[in-house]
Amino acid sequence: MAERVLEGGCQCGAVRYRIAGEPILSAICHCSMCRRAHAAPAVGWVMFQEGQVTFTKAEPARYASSVEAQRGFCPTCGTQISFTASFIPGLIDITTGSLDTPEAVPPTLHYWDTRRLPWMRIGDDLPRYPEFPPQE
Ligand SMILES: [Zn+2]
Ligand SMILES: [Zn+2]
Secondary structure, eight states, X not given: OOOOEEEEEOSSXXXXXXXXXXXXXXXXXXXXXXXXXXXXXXXXXXXXXXXXXXXXXXXXXXXXXXXXXXXXXXXXXXXXXXXEETTSTTEEEEEGGGBSOGGGSOOOEEEOGGGSOTTOOOOSOOOBOSSSOOOO
């Protein structure tokens, strides 16, 4: 079977990426840092090994949102693209919403549910973790 390839990028097209192989995890984060960075009530992330992801046009600009974490975004249009952090070495989160086919990687859990906005009611039966999900 051919290796799965996912592609995506920012709103203006300056940042594009190509991802080879299966994701490690697809999940929705309800933390207040993601909420602020994306100006959105919750944020979908798909996690990969860093080596699976190739930026094929401009590299994202990076902002250190904490001492441990870097958020990658398009310097032209501002679309949030990636998240890397010292507590997930070798891994990269890509925003589900920047994929060309976000429907291809449905989430399997919610995390930081303790920070979920009280008016955000979710009708799925997926597991909800109060903070980070357990790492395998
Ligand atoms: Zn852009
Ligand atoms: Zn978050």
